[in-house]
Each structure stands twice: as structure tokens, then as C-alpha cells.
Amino acid sequence: MSLDKSDVEKIAHLxxxxxxxxxxxxxxxxxxxxxxxxxxxxxxxxxxxxxxxHPLDANQRLRADExxxxxxxxxxxxxxPKTEAGVYLVPQVIE
Amino acid sequence: MHNKSLSELSTSLHNxxxxxxxxxxxxLDRIAAHNSSLNAFITVTADSALExxxxxxxxxxxxxxxxxxxxxxxHKDIFCTQGIRTSCASKMLDNFIAPYNATVVEKLxxxxxxxxxxxxxxxxxxxxxxxxxxxxxxxxxxxxDRVPGGSSGGSAAAMAARLAPIATGTDTGGSxxxxxxxxxxxxxxxxYGRISRYGMIAFASSLDQAGPMANSAEDAALLLNEMAGxxxxxxxxxxxxxxxxxxxxxxxxxxxxxxxPKEFFGEGLDPDVATTIEAAIKTYxxxxxxxxxxxxxxxxLSVPTYYVVAPAECSSNLSRMDxxxxxxxxxxxxxLLDLYQRSRGEGFGEEVKRRIMIGTxxxxxxxxxxxxxxxxxxxxLISDDFKQAFNxxxxxxxxxxxxxxxxxxxxxxxxxxxxxxxxxxxxxNLAGLPGxxxxxxxxxxxxxxxxxxxxxxxxxxxxxxxxxxxxATDWHQQTPxxxx
Numbered sequence: 001m002s003l004d005k006s007d008v009e010k011i012a013h014l015x016x017x018x019x020x021x022x023x024x025x026x027x028x029x030x031x032x033x034x035x036x037x038x039x040x041x042x043x044x045x046x047x048x049x050x051x052x053x054h055p056l057d058a059n060q061r062l063r064a065d066e067x068x069x070x071x072x073x074x075x076x077x078x079x080x081p082k083t084e085a086g087v088y089l090v091p092q093v094i095e
Numbered sequence: 096m097h098n099k100s101l102s103e104l105s106t107s108l109h110n111x112x113x114x115x116x117x118x119x120x121x122x123l124d125r126i127a128a129h130n131s132s133l134n135a136f137i138t139v140t141a142d143s144a145l146e147x148x149x150x151x152x153x154x155x156x157x158x159x160x161x162x163x164x165x166x167x168x169x170h171k172d173i174f175c176t177q178g179i180r181t182s183c184a185s186k187m188l189d190n191f192i193a194p195y196n197a198t199v200v201e202k203l204x205x206x207x208x209x210x211x212x213x214x215x216x217x218x219x220x221x222x223x224x225x226x227x228x229x230x231x232x233x234x235x236x237x238x239x240d241r242v243p244g245g246s247s248g249g250s251a252a253a254m255a256a257r258l259a260p261i262a263t264g265t266d267t268g269g270s271x272x273x274x275x276x277x278x279x280x281x282x283x284x285x286x287y288g289r290i291s292r293y294g295m296i297a298f299a300s301s302l303d304q305a306g307p308m309a310n311s312a313e314d315a316a317l318l319l320n321e322m323a324g325x326x327x328x329x330x331x332x333x334x335x336x337x338x339x340x341x342x343x344x345x346x347x348x349x350x351x352x353x354x355x356p357k358e359f360f361g362e363g364l365d366p367d368v369a370t371t372i373e374a375a376i377k378t379y380x381x382x383x384x385x386x387x388x389x390x391x392x393x394x395x396l397s398v399p400t401y402y403v404v405a406p407a408e409c410s411s412n413l414s415r416m417d418x419x420x421x422x423x424x425x426x427x428x429x430x431l432l433d434l435y436q437r438s439r440g441e442g443f444g445e446e447v448k449r450r451i452m453i454g455t456x457x458x459x460x461x462x463x464x465x466x467x468x469x470x471x472x473x474x475x476l477i478s479d480d481f482k483q484a485f486n487x488x489x490x491x492x493x494x495x496x497x498x499x500x501x502x503x504x505x506x507x508x509x510x511x512x513x514x515x516x517x518x519x520x521x522x523x524n525l526a527g528l529p530g531x532x533x534x535x536x537x538x539x540x541x542x543x544x545x546x547x548x549x550x551x552x553x554x555x556x557x558x559x560x561x562x563x564x565x566x567a568t569d570w571h572q573q574t575p576x577x578x579x
Binding site for chain 1: 190191192194287288301327330331333334393395396398399400402403410414417418419420421422423424428429430431432433434435436437439440441443445448449451452453455456457459466468469470471472473474475476478509510511514525526527528551
């Protein structure tokens with residue numbers, strides 16, 4: 001398969017990545033090469049093969065519904081880019 | 096001091112031949128002398144190291160010390176260390192002071208070990224050459240024009256140059272074993288779930304596993320004893336007793352059944368590396384092992400499977416880096432979308448962006464079945480090959496990497512060529528099996544690693560198999576000339 005410029009722009013948007021206009025040809029080339037490598041998977045017969053989501057086929061462990069974490073908001077917000085009155089600040093989203 | 100094994104260091108510390116402060120200072124001096132030529136450390140924590148060493152000396156004097164109390168180590172900068180920058184070698188986390196310790200860090204702190212600093216790595220552990228780090232390339236102490244391997248390249252270079260007596264690494268597709276191979280170290284990736292992933296910054300959650308990078312199997316066993324174990328804070332941690340990994344190190348290899356996958360010795364393997372590996376296998380035969388050729392017929396699917404599964408998981412894991420709660424934020428965002436896009440565009444390097452984009456595409460509407468589901472099915476085929484093989488053999492052996500250390504810059508322009516550096520290590524991660532790399536000789540002065548793959552939770556046997564070889568050979572004791 002071969003990707004083009006608009007594919008790369010769409011993927012970058014989905015991934016919320018700003019990419020340089022000048023770098024797009026490199027992304028087109030590299031991603032196309034990588035997906036060509038991935039195309040080899042289509043040669044494998046996987047009918048009736050269960051997808052493997054976990055190496056040990058383990059199930060999610062359950063635990064008692066008890067509070068185990070304490071509130072560390074001040075500590076966690078001490079490394080945040082921008083906070084005020086205990087909340088994280090981002091550009092205005094509601095007019 | 097820096098050529099002693101961990102057990103020798105432990106004996107000296109317990110007998111009072113030198114203190115932990117003296118040992119720590121010795122390594123800090125070596126780091127000061129050599130790090131500028133290697134770039135193995137991102138952060139050196141001299142003050143806190145000496146403070147930890149003083150506390151270790153108190154425990155040693157009070158006779159409350161354990162085997163590893165007072166011994167220094169280096170952590171890959173992927174493990175969260177409370178109060179210390181944890182960058183994952185990314186501009187995104189250049190300002191990230193971890194608010195908590197990874198379980199691995201907590202356990203080794205509790206054992207009384209001394210953290211010398213945080214080692215360089217490929218950005219978010221994505222790379223096989225340690226060239227994708229925001230903090231610059233790491234150089235191989237065996238030849239500083241060459242790469243140390245990756246992604247745990249800083250830990251590998253630090254160990255090879257004897258800037259630390261032991262180090263931690265992580266392995267998602269070969270990131271402990273491949274640099275161990277390129278730097279003449281003993282590296283172990285345990286079974287998935289054996290060591291807690293809590294506080295280890297996630298790359299591909301179904302593949303990531305921490306492990307020791309050491310100068311010998313015995314040293315690796317000592318560190319694994321402390322690193323392994325169930326952790327309720329990691330939902331994929333396995334509830335299973337941890338044996339004493341040193342207990343069976345010296346067991347006889349008489350009758351050990353070694354399988355050699357024919358797919359690991361085919362096209363793409365450097366002929367001199369192949370000769371070196373064959374000589375190592377001969378040594379095993381002289382130690383009483385029997386050898387048979389086996390087949391892992393779906394091996395050729397490993398790299399393509401990995402480059403769907405790992406990027407898919409990374410695109411999901413790295414979505415938490417959005418410039419809101421921690422990490423890099425762009426200047427003057429005009430709206431929320433701009434904040435996300437520019438913070439991530441500026442914070443991530445090229446290889447990380449590439450992998451996020453592969454994963455995003457593979458998981459996007461209309462492509463999920465063709466890529467992710469298909470890859471998960473191929474993953475089971477690869478895993479079933481190993482299950483079949485382990486019906487007839489005890490361990491599988493082959494080369495860790497297809498070549499010795501390559502030149503800096505050699506594969507930078509071709510991501511696919513770089514990905515093939517992990518062709519022999521990736522299948523182990525996909526299956527969740529434990530694997531090791533141990534020094535097996537040299538080609539033109541550059542180290543060659545022998546890979547040993549075991550069945551699930553068979554780390555003790557791997558270490559035994561490695562240790563017996565290291566008693567019969569001295570490859571693992573060779574050190575690079577400029578770092579004696």
C-alpha cells in the first residue's frame with residue numbers, strides 16, 4: 001500500500017500531532033515503507049486463530065472495592081504546566 | 096573496585112574493607128571522568144547517592160544489611176524516581192520530576208542500593224541504537240564511533256565502561272538483550288509479568304518488561320531476586336512465588352536439550368557472528384548439552400507483527416502526554432486543539448511521532464481488522480511455535496542480533512533497516528517468554544551476544560545455563576581498553 005500527503009495529514013490530525021509541512025514527504029516515504037513491511041502479515045493464514053491480547057492469556061484481577069489511594073492533588077499539580085485554585089488550566093473551550 | 100562482582104562487593108562491604116560511601120564516590124569519579132565521552136547518563140544524582148550510601152553504611156554497621164545493601168546501581172531513565180527528573184529521554188518530559196517511585200525503584204531502595212543516576216536511552220524506548228534520545232546519542236565503549244544498541248543503550252554503555260556495577264533496563268522488542276549483545280553484557284528480559292511495570296513509563300504495555308543488565312549471570316540473578324515479585328499496583332503482574340535465582344546457578348547442564356531454530360541462522364546473519372555463535376554452542380555440547388535443530392516457522396512474521404502491536408499500544412499510551420497535566424506545553428496556545436497539537440509536535444522526536452502515526456492509522460476506523468486484529472492473530476501463531484518447540488527442548492539458542500555494533504548514523508535514514516536489528520529478539524516479547532543475551536566472543540574487536548530463550552517463568556534455568564558457560568569461558572570478563 002502507498003500513503004499520500006493527505007493520508008499523513010489526516011493521521012497527524014487524529015494523533016493530535018503538529019508536523020512540519022517540510023517533513024511531510026519524509027513521513028509519506030517512511031510510513032509507506034513501514035506499512036509495506038507490515039503487508040507481509042497478509043501472507044499468513046489466520047482463519048480460526050484467536051487474537052492474542054495477553055502473553056499469558058491472563059484475566060483481569062479483581063480486588064475489594066476499597067479506597068487505596070490518597071488525594072495527592074497538590075503534589076501532582078506542582079509539576080503541571082498551568083493550574084489555578086486546584087484545577088488544570090487550558091485555553092477557553094466554551095464561549 | 097570496579098572490576099568486582101556484586102557478591103565480591105557485598106563481601107567487602109560487609110567485612111568493612113571499604114564503605115558504601117567510598118564505593119559510591121569511586122563510581123561517581125568514574126562517571127565524572129568518562130561520561131562526557133559516552134553520554135551514558137542523562138542525570139547523575141551525586142548528592143542523593145552519597146546520602147543513600149551513608150544510610151547503607153549505617154545498616155552495614157548495625158548488621159541489618161542485605162546482600163545488595165550499599166551497592167551502587169544505575170536506573171534507565173524510564174523508571175519513575177521520586178524527586179528526580181524522569182525524562183524517558185524526551186523533550187516532552189525534560190521538566191518532569193516524578194512524584195512517586197516505580198515499584199522496581201522502591202524495591203531496590205528498600206534493599207539499600209544506591210542510585211548513581213538515570214541512564215540515557217532511545218526516546219520513550221523506541222529505537223535500537225540509542226540515537227533517538229533528546230539528550231544526544233550514546234557511544235559504545237568498545238568503539239566510540241559505534242552505537243551501543245538500544246533502547247537501554249545508556250545502561251549498556253555505563254556497564255561496559257564500568258561506570259556502574261549493575262543497571263536496570265527495559266525490553267519491549269529487544270531493548271535489554273540487543274544492547275547487552277553489542278556491549279558485552281549479560282542482560283535478562285524476564286517472563287512478561289514477572290517484574291512490576293508500575294512507574295515504568297509505558298511504551299507497549301503488553302510487551303514491556305524490566306530486567307537486569309549485569310556483568311555476569313550471577314550478578315543478574317542477585318538483582319532479579321530483588322526486582323521480581325507480585326505487585327497489586329500492576330494489573331498484569333503475576334502472582335507467583337519468586338525463587339532464589341542464585342540457588343541453581345551451578346546445576347549441571349548434563350542432558351540439557353538445546354534447540355537451534357533454523358530461521359535464526361539464515362539470510363541476514365553476519366557470517367562471523369554465526370561462526371561465533373556456533374563455537375558457543377560447541378562449548379555447551381562439551382558441558383553435556385545435546386543440540387537439535389528446530390523450526391519456528393512463523394518467525395518471519397515477528398517484525399511486521401511487532402510494528403503493528405507496539406505502535407498501536409504506544410499511540411494509546413502516549414496520548415496522556417498532552418501538555419495539560421505534566422510535561423512540555425507549547426507557548427501561547429490559541430485553543431485546546433492547538434495546545435495538544437503543538438505541545439506534542441514540539442515535545443516528541445521524529446521516531447516517536449512516526450510510531451504514534453503508525454499506531455493511530457492501524458487503530459483508525461476501517462483498518463482495525465486488517466492491521467491490529469491480524470497482528471494479534473499472527474502473534475498467537477508466533478507464540479504457538481515456541482509452545483511446540485518447548486515440547487522437545489529446554490532452551491532455545493541463537494544470535495541476539497544479526498551483526499555486531501553498527502556505526503553511528505548508519506541506519507538513521509531507514510527506519511525499516513533499523514527495525515531489523517531486533518529480528519531475533521522481538522518474537523520473545525510477542526510470546527511473553529524470558530530471554531537472555533550473554534557475551535560469546537568477538538568479531539573484529541566487537542562483542543557478540545548469544546541469545547538464550549526459556550519457557551515461561553524459567554528464568555532460573557536461563558541463569559543456570561548462562562552461569563555454567565561463564566564458568567567455562569571468560570568473554571564476560573573482557574572490558575574495553577579505554578575504560579579499564
